[in-house]
Amino acid sequence: CMSTGGRGSQTQGLGFQVLNTDPNVESAGVDTGFAPVPEMLRAPDVAVGNVPNTPGWVQAVPPLALEYADTGQNEKELTDKIKELLQHGTKHIWVVRLNGPRLVEVHEPGKPMYRVFPGEELTAPGILRNPVTVESLYDREAAQAATLRHLLQRHGYESIEDIHAQGEVAGETKGEATILKHLIKQRFGSLPQWAELQIDSAQNTQLEYWAGKIFTATSIEELLTI
Structure with a gap:
């Protein structure tokens, strides 16, 4: 697939900022490599939880994963990544669609995918304390407002x-x-x-x-x- 473009890399930074500062989050990472089994190597754009401060691939999966999909996205690779992460224990995967109308696709084990739109909120009970607005995952002003709230709560x-x-x-x-x-x-x-x-x-x-x-x-x- 194509390398991350300017828009994708900027929004990825915003998403990490918002999720990493949530008061309940103890660890998060960008492009962290996860290998719960030898034949599986996956690196979500943003991972929340199970991100130790140690070298090497993590022999686990994150409870929450955030992906950004823009022009040139390899959809088969994304689908395979989602499937494998869910199979090995990830509870929530949020795919932020940047090409076309902005929305977030939510993937959870045993449930059909559903979409969340601007003006609505995402939740990850047991992982995040606060709901996350769709806009805060790609809009700088909304991300900064959410981050400020999280830092104040901390x-x-x-x-x-x-x-x-x-x-x-x-x-x-x-x-x-x-x-x-x-x-x-x-x-x-x-x-x-x-x-x-x-x-x-x-x-x-x-x-x-x-x-x-x-x-x-x-x-x-x-x-x-x-």
């Missing part, structure tokens, strides 16, 4: 409004500064001392402005530009 908040409410009790500015620091660490991996001092000295309006830029800035320096 730190004990349900929404930005929840931060505000808790901030009124413990100091609104302190609450906003704390969550912004958490978001920066999730986004960039670390928080330099100069950045922490800048955040601690900022007012609420500035903190909210920076929080709104968290997924568009390419560096901490760019993010904290006043």
